[in-house]
Amino acid sequence: MTDVANNEQNHWNRVKGRLRTNVGEDVYTSWFARMDLERIQDDSVHLSVPTKFLKSWIQAHYAERVLSCWQAELPEVSRVDLTVRSAVRAPAPAKDVKPAIEERRPERLDNRPIPELRATATVPVSANHDALGGSPLDPRLTFSSFVTGRSNTLALAAARQVAEGRHGDPVMFNPLYIHAGVGLGKTHLLQAVTWAGNSSSDRKVLYLTAEKFMYGFVAALKSQTALAFKEALRGIDVLVIDDLQFLQGKSTQSEFCHTLNALIDAGRQVVIAADRPPSDLESLDDRVRSRLAGGLVVEMGSLGEELRLEILKSRVTAARVHHASFDVPLPVLDYLAKTITHNGRDLEGAINRLLAHSKLNATAVTLEMAEREVRDLVRPQEPKRVKIEDIQRVVARQYNVSRSDLLSSRRTANVVRPRQVAMYLAKTLTLRSLPEIGRRFGGRDHTTVLHAVRKIESLVSKDLTLSDEVELLKRQLQE
Template sequence: MSLEDQFWRRVQELARTLLKQATYDYYVSQAKLLTIVNDTATIQLDLPLKQLFWDTTLQSAIIQAGFEVFEVEMKVAYVFSDANSPSVLEKTATDSRGNNGSQQATITENLVQEYVQEKPGINSKYTFDNFVQGEGNRWAFAAASAVSESPGTAYNPLFIWGGSGLGKTHLLNAIGNKVLSENPRARVKYITTDNFINEYISHIRLNTMDELKEKFRNLDVLLIDDIQSLAQKKSTQEEFFNTFNALYDNKKQIVLTSDRTPSQLDGLEERLVTRFNWGLPVDITPPDFETRVAILNQKIQEYSHLTFKQEAIEYLANHFNSNVRELEGALKNISLVANVKQVDTITVDLAVEALRSRTQAPTTMNVIPIDKIQHEVGQFYGVSVKEIKGTKRVQNIVQARQVAMYLARELTDNSLPKIGKEFGNRDHSTVLHAYNKIKAALAKDDNLTLELQTIRGKIR
């Protein structure tokens, strides 16, 4: 690690001790150390209004880090990623680095190049190429792709809604990355609604609203996440309404995400809801089993030192059936457990152990024997365990068999192959079919829901 990296890491560590997490995220997380020359650190901020905060609240952190790493009192120069001209960067470079001509020219050129390539707020790792498509996100993916190819003309605004961890943020960033790959000078901005609110409040406090208007109303593409957070924020809604109109009237692309449909956004002015419906509202639903397996197969490529057994992958895909983000967290836990145990093959047992470590509360899963589930289900439906394990296709036996398989999946940590083995050496696909069939039936059949509640009570 270079001395510059050590210095910047130390500044971030000290800032974390001084600030609350939300304050750190807003003022520090987007900041970048560009260079250190002649005891002057050049720091890039995304907004000029944040310089005052750095000059006051964080000056002590910079000085302390400077003495610890370089044994000098570090001075600071600032540049801003939303500046409108490379001349701003050139002036900052000149002021902060002395008059060494060739060195100054090189640094200035590098700063200008970095400015041109800046992707404001966009995470470069989220692209269309690494987005796993499935039935639940196919239309959202197609709409996002169309928007990225022809901003401002196809589906404007594009409104993507769905639950947490399903890929909405990935698609927003993928749009931004695609647009910038086609036109590096495009004015693209990704921002969460919470950060938009924070910026609005800061500009109001500093009486610099013209800067905010200049920043957002002259964009080519605005990508705004979690728009439901705008509820009840009347003054911010007014500003966003005007920003929306300015962009829309100039045929600039707007893409929004939410956890609800536009019509379900309580606390938002009707005129905003109406505009959100002008373009294309499209939803993302939880991925099906096959899509979750595909997502896992892609994610585990990041853990090239580990080999995942197929049944372990299927176990994880069944365990997390609604949130892709939880899948990513589970893989991190599995990697940690594997490192501690010094193993490189991930089995179902290791996956189970790793997932248990994710929850502080003790789990009751896997303490219920499958034969107890079979016994109680058989008692309820009037069939024997032997018949449940057998091959008869009589309706009441098939019903009992599928319910027992469903509960074995729900109440234990056993893999699909293991459950299948306990039901007369059936294939894991048979167990999955039974599980999905009962799950679908529960959504429509209140009587079946009551039956399973009664059986669960007896099992536990």
């Protein structure tokens, strides 16, 4: 390497260091890790990236930062040109076939203001699985913007473990199944896994919603390309499926089951999110539920007040990137954290309202204004969602039997009564149907559940001791 080339590379290394500090480690890894210096010529710097997607995204959102980092290193630089690196496919083309070379199309990265980051982006899908198109990704949903609390620490740790894996590494959790209610961060984690995974050049990561999976499969059947669709899916290193509860249709579920089995058996990673645990996905085939439950199942709990406050602070910080003067006093943030308890999307909506009101009316954010603007987001506290597994666990502990006893066929008195109480509570505290409750109690018929419910209803009206026991169990389950 010549002295000139060495000098240029030293400049480039220092610019990369500035860029990494400027945008943060996660953003740098996602967008700039594969950017190379081609040459420095006069007042221009020529850089290249491997894909058109990276080029267009960097041009749209990071042009000014790249240019300013170069100007800090070399003040004479006035423009940066970005190209897609040429690639020649093997084998060599025949005489009458044009070489498969991607033409360089340098485009200027100028100093124009960067538009506010609101658009979504679709992760690039490589040529060997063109039968698929990933669902849109939001560039804001990365690990660096995920706010951690007690309710989501395990889910975050498992997601990072998956994202940091490399091609050929043994798979630790498969599938990784994350479930939580609406707006608690499932999609954020899944998209963060996808962004981080695709920053590595040696793995193919595909993010699909269940709806997109269904659409792709049905479209492939109609166009008679189902085989290509299946082969493409099974060539993925990490398949990420969101909102699995919406997966419908017998043939689609069957194909999903085959794909799931093929990927897991081949040592490929599968990550899934849904709004309930696998056992509660009643519309899914038993084989699918069983395979899902065989991996790592992680629940993301409700957002505690402390976590809600941290989320609010992070949203204000993000808003200041585009609106430097925006400020929300701590008493207002405390009020929002205490009163908006439903989910993270409501918290983000509250900050957006305060931002809009402050900017459009040119007024400072006050507690009185916040109370007025977010009053419809302050919802009454919803009762805790009770699960059949919780009922079985609490009842078993109360009556000194095991959960397996409740699910067994034993007919001894010390097991029959607790089992009937558990079935009664399952019917009165959940929305599960009689057949579903029977299935969850060792595959019993719905008539058995109905008999148990009527039996306990009759007894609690006469037996004060049993009535007190049932009320105590209800309180324990609903706390």
